[in-house]
Amino acid sequence: MIRYYQELVLYLNRTLGDRQTAADVTQETFLRLLDRKACEPIEQPRAFLYRTALNLSIDLHRRARVRRAEELDVLDREGVHDERCPQEEVSRQQQLQLLQRALDELSEPCRRAFLLRKVDGCSHAEIAQRLEISRDMVEKHIVNAMKHCRVRLKAWGGQG
Known part of the structure; x- marks a missing residue:
């Protein structure tokens, strides 16, 4: 065989x-x-x-x-928010803190793949090369991270 x-x-x-x-x-x-x-x-x-x-x-x-x-939830929303509105700014800061808390719960490879994609804008191929994993694994990490963040934000009362 x-x-x-x-x-x-x-x-x-x-x-x-x-x-x-x-x-x-x-x-x-x-x-x-x-x-x-x-x-x-x-x-x-x-x-x-x-x-x-x-x-x-x-x-x-x-x-x-x-x-x-799949919806890309809060990280992919490109809403225009008014910097002059203090309530929106406080809400946004709280949302970011909850998101950081959720990301801290992820495994290191999962978190790194997610941040390289969403923050640094790297392609799946670039991430695979940097982390020395397959592109499939990169996709799995990103999807798992997004699902985890969505679930945690909902559980903690944030937008999800």
Whole structure:
């Protein structure tokens, strides 16, 4: 089965357009194969690997589409606020303090990925390179951080 590894990476690279993602999906494909509980031998191993990889690619595409559709909550809102209104300024400061508190609860890699994206404006590829993780992991960290912040802000009575 391992002889199909390079072939599958090349196929997925052409399909997905990203070598790192192709390698990740290939690795996940082989992990699925190892986790398989069936004792029956696979009659067509190459077809089995390609079908599994194709299904994982479809799942990846669906997850990416859902992530893009998610609201980006308070950090992505570009509201115009009046600096002359003291109540709005106090509210904004409280919101930022709650957000900082929520971010402090995150793991270091998750927090760093989130801040590099939202504060520094780095692309997912740049973040992956800086943190030495896959682009998929970058996306997962950012989505998890956003969900965590949203939940915590709601729980603490902030906007969420």
